[in-house]
C-alpha cells in the first residue's frame with residue numbers, strides 16, 4: 001500500500017463527508033464540486049450534469065486510444081440522514097481517531113469508495129496511463145432515495161455516451177475468513193428484484209359493539225398474515241448463487257437444504273443471507289384496518305415486501321402467494337408496482353479476471369466469491385441501460401465486517417484509513433489489467 005495515496009484518499013473522503021448530502025433533500029452539487037476540483041487539479045476533465053441545479057451528477061473521463069473495452073468507476077454522493085444526538089462523533093465532522101478510523105455519515109456508504117476511485121483515476125492520469133478504452137468516473141446524485149429521478153436512471157437516459165463495457169460500484173468486496181481457514185472476497189454480480197404487494201382480507205362491515213355482526217376483516221387478515229409468515233417458498237439456484245456455492249467448494253447438486261446448511265456453516269455472513277438468496281422472500285410489514293374503532297371493517301390490508309430472484313416473474317410471486325394464503329378466507333392481491341431490479345451480470349468476464357488478479361496480488365490464495373445483493377444499487381440501472389457488466393467490489397480488509405455493517409444507514413458509521421489505501425491500490429491494478 002502507498003501511504004501517500006491512502007492519505008490523499010482519506011483527505012478527499014473527509015472533505016466529502018463534511019458536505020452534508022443527506023437525502024432527502026440531497027443537495028449533492030457541493031459534493032460534486034469537491035470531486036471536480038480534486039480531479040481537475042490532477043489533470044482529469046470533468047463535467048457536471050444536472051436536471052436539478054442543486055443535485056448535480058459528475059462525469060470524468062480519461063480517454064482511451066479506442067482499441068479496447070471501457071470501464072466506469074461509480075460512486076453516489078448522497079447519503080442517508082443522520083441524527084447527530086445518537087453519534088459518538090458528529091456525523092458530518094469526519095473525525096479521525098487515534099486508532100485510524102474516520103467517523104461520519106458516508107464513510108462506508110459510499111464516500112469512501114468514491115474517494116478511492118477518484119484517487120485511483122487521478123494517479124493513473126498523473127502517471128500517464130493511456131487506457132485502450134475510456135476510463136470513466138460517474139459520481140451520481142440521489143441513489144438512496146431515487147424518487148426525484150435526478151440521479152443514475154435520468155443520467156443514463158440523458159447521456160448515451162456513458163455506455164461502457166464494464167463498471168465497478170458498491171456492494172461487494174468484503175474479506176471473509178471462513179470457518180475452515182480459507183479467505184474469500186465477495187463480488188456482487190447482481191441483485192434480487194423488489195415486487196411489492198398489498199393483500200386485503202375481504203369480510204363484511206358491521207358495528208363493533210356486536211362483533212358477531214358482519215365478518216370483521218381484521219382477524220381474517222391476522223390469519224392470512226400468519227399463513228404468509230409460516231410459508232416456505234420454493235428454492236432454486238440462480239447462476240450467481242450456483243457460482244457462489246461452487247466457489248465455496250460446496251456441492252450445488254445436493255439438496256438445497258444441505259447446500260444452505262454447508263454454505264451457512266462457512267461464515268456467519270453467509271448463514272444470515274443464504275435462505276433469502278435461494279428463493280422469493282415475503283415479508284408482511286404495513287397494516288391497515290378500520291378507520292374508526294367502533295366499525296368492524298369489511299376490508300383489512302397488509303403491505304408486503306416481496307423480493308424475487310433474477311428471472312422470476314409476477315406470475316411466480318402470485319403462485320407463491322396463492323400457496324401461502326391457501327383456501328377458506330376471501331382475499332385479493334394487488335401488485336402495487338412492477339418489478340424493480342433483478343439484474344445479473346455474467347460471472348466469467350475480463351472484469352472478473354482483473355479483480356481476481358488484484359485480489360491475488362494483495363492476498364495470494366484468496367478466492368473471489370460471487371454473490372447477489374438482497375438490496376438494490378445503481379449498478380442495476382447501468383446493466384439495464386447498456387448491458388454493462390457491472391460488479392460491486394470495494395475491498396474491505398481492515399475494518400471488521402460487523403463494525404462496517406452496523407454503521408451503514410445507522411449511527412457511528414466509520415472506516416479504517418488503511419481500507420482506503422488498499423482500495424486505491426486495487427482499483428489502479430484492476431484498471432491497468434483490464435484496460436492496458
Ligand SMILES: [Zn+2]
Nearest residue numbers: 109110143170
Ligand atoms: Zn450506497
